[in-house]
Amino acid sequence: MFKVLLSHIQNKVDLSKEEKIELQSFFVFKKLRKKQYLLQEGDMCKHISFVRKGLLKSYFLDEKGGEHINMFAFEGWWISDFNSFINQEKAVLNIDAIEETELLMITRDDYEKLMLEIPAMERYFRILYQNSLVTKDYRLIVSSGFTAEEKYTQLMKNNPEIIKRVPHNLIASYLGLAPETVSRIRKKISFK
Protein backbone atom coordinates (compact mmCIF):
# COMPACT_ATOMS: atom_id res chain seq x y z
CA MET A 1 0.00 0.00 0.00
CA PHE A 2 2.77 2.48 0.97
CA LYS A 3 5.48 1.25 -1.41
CA VAL A 4 5.16 4.06 -3.99
CA LEU A 5 5.04 6.80 -1.32
CA LEU A 6 7.95 5.40 0.70
CA SER A 7 10.12 4.99 -2.38
CA HIS A 8 9.30 8.58 -3.44
CA ILE A 9 10.33 9.85 -0.01
CA GLN A 10 13.47 7.72 0.14
CA ASN A 11 14.64 9.11 -3.18
CA LYS A 12 15.04 12.41 -1.32
CA VAL A 13 15.70 11.61 2.37
CA ASP A 14 16.50 8.66 4.64
CA LEU A 15 13.89 7.26 7.00
CA SER A 16 14.49 4.71 9.77
CA LYS A 17 12.38 1.55 9.97
CA GLU A 18 10.40 3.05 12.89
CA GLU A 19 9.80 6.31 11.00
CA LYS A 20 8.51 4.38 7.99
CA ILE A 21 5.96 2.63 10.19
CA GLU A 22 5.01 5.82 12.06
CA LEU A 23 4.55 7.73 8.81
CA GLN A 24 1.87 5.32 7.55
CA SER A 25 -0.43 6.15 10.48
CA PHE A 26 -0.74 9.76 9.18
CA PHE A 27 -2.37 8.81 5.88
CA VAL A 28 -5.81 7.61 4.80
CA PHE A 29 -6.45 5.67 1.61
CA LYS A 30 -9.04 6.70 -0.98
CA LYS A 31 -10.14 5.27 -4.33
CA LEU A 32 -11.66 7.42 -7.08
CA ARG A 33 -13.58 6.17 -10.08
CA LYS A 34 -12.93 7.76 -13.48
CA LYS A 35 -14.44 11.31 -13.56
CA GLN A 36 -15.07 11.32 -9.78
CA TYR A 37 -14.37 14.61 -7.97
CA LEU A 38 -11.69 14.85 -5.33
CA LEU A 39 -12.40 18.55 -4.76
CA GLN A 40 -14.94 21.10 -6.00
CA GLU A 41 -14.51 24.86 -6.24
CA GLY A 42 -15.89 26.57 -3.13
CA ASP A 43 -15.18 23.62 -0.81
CA MET A 44 -12.31 23.49 1.65
CA CYS A 45 -9.31 21.44 0.51
CA LYS A 46 -8.82 19.39 3.69
CA HIS A 47 -6.07 17.09 2.39
CA ILE A 48 -2.97 17.04 0.30
CA SER A 49 -3.03 13.77 -1.66
CA PHE A 50 -0.26 11.53 -2.93
CA VAL A 51 -1.14 9.65 -6.11
CA ARG A 52 -0.43 5.95 -5.54
CA LYS A 53 -1.98 4.96 -8.87
CA GLY A 54 -3.92 6.70 -11.65
CA LEU A 55 -4.16 10.22 -13.04
CA LEU A 56 -6.00 13.40 -11.99
CA LYS A 57 -6.35 16.94 -13.22
CA SER A 58 -6.86 20.18 -11.32
CA TYR A 59 -8.55 23.02 -13.18
CA PHE A 60 -10.09 26.42 -12.89
CA LEU A 61 -13.44 27.32 -14.50
CA ASP A 62 -13.75 30.84 -15.95
CA GLU A 63 -17.00 32.84 -15.98
CA LYS A 64 -18.07 31.25 -19.26
CA GLY A 65 -17.44 27.75 -17.91
CA GLY A 66 -14.18 27.37 -19.86
CA GLU A 67 -11.83 24.83 -18.25
CA HIS A 68 -8.22 25.93 -17.61
CA ILE A 69 -6.00 23.03 -16.54
CA ASN A 70 -3.70 23.88 -13.65
CA MET A 71 -1.87 20.56 -13.48
CA PHE A 72 -1.99 16.83 -14.10
CA ALA A 73 -0.93 14.40 -11.35
CA PHE A 74 0.34 10.89 -12.06
CA GLU A 75 1.68 8.15 -9.77
CA GLY A 76 4.27 9.74 -7.48
CA TRP A 77 2.80 13.26 -7.62
CA TRP A 78 1.05 15.26 -4.90
CA ILE A 79 -2.13 17.18 -5.64
CA SER A 80 -4.34 19.73 -3.83
CA ASP A 81 -5.69 23.24 -4.17
CA PHE A 82 -2.51 24.34 -2.44
CA ASN A 83 -3.74 27.74 -1.28
CA SER A 84 -6.91 26.21 0.12
CA PHE A 85 -4.94 23.44 1.86
CA ILE A 86 -2.25 25.71 3.34
CA ASN A 87 -4.33 28.77 4.24
CA GLN A 88 -7.65 26.96 4.81
CA GLU A 89 -9.48 29.22 2.38
CA LYS A 90 -12.15 28.10 -0.08
CA ALA A 91 -10.84 26.22 -3.11
CA VAL A 92 -10.83 27.94 -6.53
CA LEU A 93 -9.74 24.74 -8.26
CA ASN A 94 -11.64 21.57 -9.09
CA ILE A 95 -9.84 18.24 -9.01
CA ASP A 96 -11.14 15.06 -10.62
CA ALA A 97 -9.86 11.71 -11.83
CA ILE A 98 -9.01 11.14 -15.51
CA GLU A 99 -8.28 7.46 -14.81
CA GLU A 100 -9.23 5.19 -11.89
CA THR A 101 -7.11 6.54 -9.08
CA GLU A 102 -5.78 5.53 -5.65
CA LEU A 103 -4.67 8.19 -3.18
CA LEU A 104 -2.91 8.47 0.17
CA MET A 105 -4.26 11.59 1.88
CA ILE A 106 -3.04 13.63 4.84
CA THR A 107 -4.91 16.44 6.65
CA ARG A 108 -3.51 19.93 7.31
CA ASP A 109 -2.99 19.21 11.05
CA ASP A 110 -1.36 15.85 10.43
CA TYR A 111 0.90 17.39 7.78
CA GLU A 112 2.31 19.77 10.42
CA LYS A 113 2.52 17.02 13.05
CA LEU A 114 4.29 14.69 10.63
CA MET A 115 7.12 17.20 10.13
CA LEU A 116 7.48 17.81 13.87
CA GLU A 117 7.59 14.09 14.64
CA ILE A 118 9.76 13.09 11.67
CA PRO A 119 12.14 16.00 10.91
CA ALA A 120 13.37 14.27 7.73
CA MET A 121 9.91 14.99 6.30
CA GLU A 122 10.58 18.72 6.68
CA ARG A 123 13.55 18.16 4.39
CA TYR A 124 11.47 15.99 2.05
CA PHE A 125 8.82 18.67 1.58
CA ARG A 126 11.47 21.41 1.22
CA ILE A 127 13.07 19.46 -1.65
CA LEU A 128 9.66 18.57 -3.14
CA TYR A 129 8.57 22.22 -3.13
CA GLN A 130 11.95 23.35 -4.43
CA ASN A 131 11.51 21.09 -7.48
CA SER A 132 7.91 22.12 -7.85
CA LEU A 133 8.91 25.81 -7.94
CA VAL A 134 11.39 25.08 -10.72
CA THR A 135 8.55 23.46 -12.70
CA LYS A 136 6.03 26.27 -12.07
CA ASP A 137 8.59 28.94 -12.93
CA TYR A 138 9.31 27.16 -16.19
CA ARG A 139 5.58 26.89 -16.89
CA LEU A 140 5.17 30.65 -16.41
CA ILE A 141 8.06 31.27 -18.81
CA VAL A 142 6.64 28.88 -21.41
CA SER A 143 3.12 30.29 -21.14
CA SER A 144 4.23 33.89 -21.57
CA GLY A 145 7.11 33.67 -24.01
CA PHE A 146 6.73 30.58 -26.22
CA THR A 147 4.88 30.09 -29.50
CA ALA A 148 2.13 27.43 -29.70
CA GLU A 149 4.49 24.97 -31.42
CA GLU A 150 7.28 25.57 -28.89
CA LYS A 151 4.80 24.97 -26.06
CA TYR A 152 3.80 21.60 -27.51
CA THR A 153 7.31 20.40 -28.35
CA GLN A 154 8.60 21.42 -24.89
CA LEU A 155 5.80 19.38 -23.32
CA MET A 156 6.69 16.40 -25.55
CA LYS A 157 10.29 16.67 -24.40
CA ASN A 158 9.71 17.30 -20.69
CA ASN A 159 6.48 15.38 -20.01
CA PRO A 160 6.05 12.62 -22.63
CA GLU A 161 3.76 10.87 -20.09
CA ILE A 162 1.21 13.68 -20.47
CA ILE A 163 1.22 13.39 -24.28
CA LYS A 164 0.77 9.62 -24.00
CA ARG A 165 -1.98 9.42 -21.38
CA VAL A 166 -3.95 12.67 -21.41
CA PRO A 167 -6.78 13.33 -23.94
CA HIS A 168 -5.82 15.95 -26.54
CA ASN A 169 -8.47 18.50 -25.59
CA LEU A 170 -7.10 18.54 -22.02
CA ILE A 171 -3.54 18.99 -23.27
CA ALA A 172 -4.77 21.98 -25.29
CA SER A 173 -6.38 23.47 -22.18
CA TYR A 174 -3.20 22.85 -20.16
CA LEU A 175 -1.14 24.70 -22.77
CA GLY A 176 -3.71 27.50 -23.12
CA LEU A 177 -4.22 26.64 -26.81
CA ALA A 178 -7.29 25.89 -28.94
CA PRO A 179 -7.77 22.14 -29.59
CA GLU A 180 -7.54 22.83 -33.37
CA THR A 181 -4.14 24.46 -32.86
CA VAL A 182 -2.87 21.36 -31.06
CA SER A 183 -4.26 19.09 -33.84
CA ARG A 184 -2.48 21.20 -36.47
CA ILE A 185 0.83 21.05 -34.58
CA ARG A 186 0.52 17.27 -34.05
CA LYS A 187 -0.08 16.77 -37.77
CA LYS A 188 2.87 18.98 -38.66
CA ILE A 189 5.18 17.11 -36.26
CA SER A 190 4.12 13.66 -37.50
CA PHE A 191 4.98 14.75 -41.08
CA LYS A 192 8.52 15.69 -40.06
Add this chain to the structure above:
Amino acid sequence: MFKVLLSHIQNKVDLSKEEKIELQSFFVFKKLRKKQYLLQEGDMCKHISFVRKGLLKSYFLDEKGGEHINMFAFEGWWISDFNSFINQEKAVLNIDAIEETELLMITRDDYEKLMLEIPAMERYFRILYQNSLVTKDYRLIVSSGFTAEEKYTQLMKNNPEIIKRVPHNLIASYLGLAPETVSRIRKKISFK
Protein backbone atom coordinates in the same frame (compact mmCIF):
# COMPACT_ATOMS: atom_id res chain seq x y z
CA MET B 1 23.19 44.69 7.94
CA PHE B 2 21.31 41.47 8.75
CA LYS B 3 18.27 42.98 10.45
CA VAL B 4 15.82 42.58 7.54
CA LEU B 5 16.92 39.00 6.82
CA LEU B 6 16.85 37.91 10.47
CA SER B 7 13.44 39.41 11.05
CA HIS B 8 12.13 37.68 7.90
CA ILE B 9 13.46 34.34 9.17
CA GLN B 10 12.18 34.87 12.70
CA ASN B 11 8.67 35.51 11.39
CA LYS B 12 8.70 31.84 10.39
CA VAL B 13 11.08 29.98 12.75
CA ASP B 14 13.05 30.51 15.97
CA LEU B 15 16.81 30.90 15.90
CA SER B 16 19.12 30.88 18.93
CA LYS B 17 21.59 33.73 19.46
CA GLU B 18 24.44 31.46 18.31
CA GLU B 19 22.54 30.41 15.18
CA LYS B 20 21.87 34.04 14.28
CA ILE B 21 25.59 34.76 14.42
CA GLU B 22 26.54 31.58 12.54
CA LEU B 23 23.98 32.31 9.82
CA GLN B 24 25.59 35.64 8.94
CA SER B 25 28.86 33.97 7.95
CA PHE B 26 27.08 32.20 5.05
CA PHE B 27 26.13 35.39 3.21
CA VAL B 28 27.97 37.97 1.12
CA PHE B 29 26.78 41.53 0.64
CA LYS B 30 26.34 43.13 -2.79
CA LYS B 31 25.17 46.55 -3.97
CA LEU B 32 23.61 47.12 -7.38
CA ARG B 33 23.14 50.45 -9.11
CA LYS B 34 19.88 51.14 -10.93
CA LYS B 35 19.72 49.03 -14.16
CA GLN B 36 22.74 46.93 -13.15
CA TYR B 37 22.53 43.20 -13.98
CA LEU B 38 22.55 40.60 -11.24
CA LEU B 39 22.28 37.76 -13.77
CA GLN B 40 22.30 37.42 -17.55
CA GLU B 41 20.68 34.69 -19.63
CA GLY B 42 23.22 31.95 -20.43
CA ASP B 43 25.26 32.50 -17.26
CA MET B 44 25.16 30.21 -14.24
CA CYS B 45 23.05 31.49 -11.36
CA LYS B 46 25.55 30.93 -8.55
CA HIS B 47 23.57 32.56 -5.74
CA ILE B 48 20.12 32.93 -4.35
CA SER B 49 19.79 36.53 -3.16
CA PHE B 50 17.80 38.10 -0.35
CA VAL B 51 16.75 41.70 -1.05
CA ARG B 52 17.79 43.84 1.92
CA LYS B 53 16.80 47.05 0.15
CA GLY B 54 15.60 48.05 -3.32
CA LEU B 55 13.71 46.41 -6.16
CA LEU B 56 14.66 44.01 -8.96
CA LYS B 57 12.96 42.26 -11.83
CA SER B 58 13.60 38.87 -13.42
CA TYR B 59 12.55 38.43 -17.04
CA PHE B 60 12.71 36.24 -20.06
CA LEU B 61 13.50 37.57 -23.56
CA ASP B 62 11.63 35.98 -26.46
CA GLU B 63 13.11 35.53 -29.96
CA LYS B 64 12.00 39.02 -31.01
CA GLY B 65 13.59 40.56 -27.91
CA GLY B 66 10.24 41.02 -26.15
CA GLU B 67 10.61 41.19 -22.36
CA HIS B 68 8.37 38.91 -20.28
CA ILE B 69 8.55 39.70 -16.57
CA ASN B 70 8.80 36.62 -14.37
CA MET B 71 8.75 38.39 -11.01
CA PHE B 72 9.54 41.54 -9.06
CA ALA B 73 11.51 41.32 -5.80
CA PHE B 74 11.27 43.96 -3.06
CA GLU B 75 12.81 44.16 0.43
CA GLY B 76 12.25 40.83 2.14
CA TRP B 77 12.02 38.77 -1.08
CA TRP B 78 14.42 36.17 -2.46
CA ILE B 79 15.40 36.18 -6.14
CA SER B 80 17.31 33.89 -8.51
CA ASP B 81 16.89 31.93 -11.72
CA PHE B 82 15.69 29.10 -9.50
CA ASN B 83 16.24 26.28 -11.99
CA SER B 84 19.75 27.51 -12.73
CA PHE B 85 20.53 27.88 -9.01
CA ILE B 86 19.10 24.51 -7.94
CA ASN B 87 20.16 22.35 -10.91
CA GLN B 88 23.26 24.33 -11.90
CA GLU B 89 22.07 24.72 -15.47
CA LYS B 90 22.44 27.84 -17.61
CA ALA B 91 20.06 30.66 -16.71
CA VAL B 92 17.15 31.48 -19.05
CA LEU B 93 16.23 34.55 -17.02
CA ASN B 94 17.85 37.94 -16.74
CA ILE B 95 17.76 39.79 -13.43
CA ASP B 96 18.45 43.51 -13.02
CA ALA B 97 17.82 46.30 -10.56
CA ILE B 98 14.87 48.70 -11.05
CA GLU B 99 16.02 50.74 -8.04
CA GLU B 100 19.36 50.93 -6.19
CA THR B 101 19.51 47.58 -4.46
CA GLU B 102 21.33 45.84 -1.59
CA LEU B 103 21.51 42.05 -1.50
CA LEU B 104 22.62 39.28 0.84
CA MET B 105 23.72 36.36 -1.31
CA ILE B 106 24.36 32.69 -0.58
CA THR B 107 25.97 30.10 -2.89
CA ARG B 108 24.45 26.69 -3.78
CA ASP B 109 26.93 24.82 -1.55
CA ASP B 110 26.48 27.15 1.39
CA TYR B 111 22.71 26.95 1.01
CA GLU B 112 22.89 23.17 1.56
CA LYS B 113 25.43 23.53 4.38
CA LEU B 114 23.30 26.18 6.10
CA MET B 115 20.35 23.78 6.36
CA LEU B 116 22.52 20.94 7.66
CA GLU B 117 24.13 23.16 10.30
CA ILE B 118 20.95 25.04 11.29
CA PRO B 119 17.98 22.65 10.88
CA ALA B 120 15.50 25.47 11.58
CA MET B 121 16.56 26.85 8.17
CA GLU B 122 15.24 23.69 6.52
CA ARG B 123 11.88 24.58 8.05
CA TYR B 124 12.27 28.25 7.02
CA PHE B 125 12.84 27.37 3.36
CA ARG B 126 10.03 24.77 3.42
CA ILE B 127 7.60 27.45 4.61
CA LEU B 128 9.04 30.05 2.20
CA TYR B 129 8.64 27.69 -0.78
CA GLN B 130 5.20 26.62 0.39
CA ASN B 131 4.05 30.27 0.31
CA SER B 132 5.82 30.83 -2.97
CA LEU B 133 3.99 27.88 -4.55
CA VAL B 134 0.67 29.35 -3.44
CA THR B 135 1.62 32.61 -5.20
CA LYS B 136 2.84 30.94 -8.42
CA ASP B 137 -0.23 28.72 -8.58
CA TYR B 138 -2.41 31.80 -8.25
CA ARG B 139 -0.39 33.54 -10.93
CA LEU B 140 -0.94 30.64 -13.35
CA ILE B 141 -4.69 30.75 -12.63
CA VAL B 142 -4.84 34.52 -13.15
CA SER B 143 -2.79 34.40 -16.35
CA SER B 144 -4.91 31.69 -17.94
CA GLY B 145 -8.43 32.43 -16.73
CA PHE B 146 -8.76 36.17 -15.98
CA THR B 147 -9.70 39.09 -18.24
CA ALA B 148 -7.25 42.01 -18.61
CA GLU B 149 -9.23 44.14 -16.14
CA GLU B 150 -9.46 41.31 -13.59
CA LYS B 151 -5.70 40.78 -13.87
CA TYR B 152 -5.01 44.44 -13.08
CA THR B 153 -7.53 44.77 -10.23
CA GLN B 154 -6.27 41.53 -8.61
CA LEU B 155 -2.74 42.91 -8.74
CA MET B 156 -3.95 46.19 -7.16
CA LYS B 157 -5.57 44.22 -4.37
CA ASN B 158 -2.81 41.67 -3.72
CA ASN B 159 0.36 43.65 -4.56
CA PRO B 160 -0.33 47.38 -4.18
CA GLU B 161 3.46 47.82 -3.74
CA ILE B 162 3.99 46.75 -7.38
CA ILE B 163 1.41 49.27 -8.65
CA LYS B 164 3.07 52.01 -6.57
CA ARG B 165 6.74 51.40 -7.37
CA VAL B 166 7.01 49.63 -10.72
CA PRO B 167 6.90 51.55 -14.06
CA HIS B 168 3.65 50.92 -15.98
CA ASN B 169 5.24 49.27 -19.01
CA LEU B 170 6.83 46.66 -16.71
CA ILE B 171 3.51 46.00 -14.97
CA ALA B 172 1.98 45.42 -18.43
CA SER B 173 4.73 42.93 -19.26
CA TYR B 174 4.27 41.18 -15.89
CA LEU B 175 0.54 40.77 -16.59
CA GLY B 176 1.11 39.72 -20.20
CA LEU B 177 -0.85 42.76 -21.46
CA ALA B 178 -0.12 45.54 -23.95
CA PRO B 179 0.89 48.84 -22.26
CA GLU B 180 -2.09 50.54 -23.96
CA THR B 181 -4.47 48.01 -22.39
CA VAL B 182 -3.08 48.80 -18.93
CA SER B 183 -3.41 52.57 -19.59
CA ARG B 184 -7.03 52.10 -20.64
CA ILE B 185 -7.83 50.04 -17.52
CA ARG B 186 -6.11 52.58 -15.25
CA LYS B 187 -8.15 55.40 -16.78
CA LYS B 188 -11.37 53.43 -16.41
CA ILE B 189 -10.62 52.63 -12.74
CA SER B 190 -9.73 56.24 -11.87
CA PHE B 191 -13.12 57.35 -13.29
CA LYS B 192 -14.99 54.96 -10.99
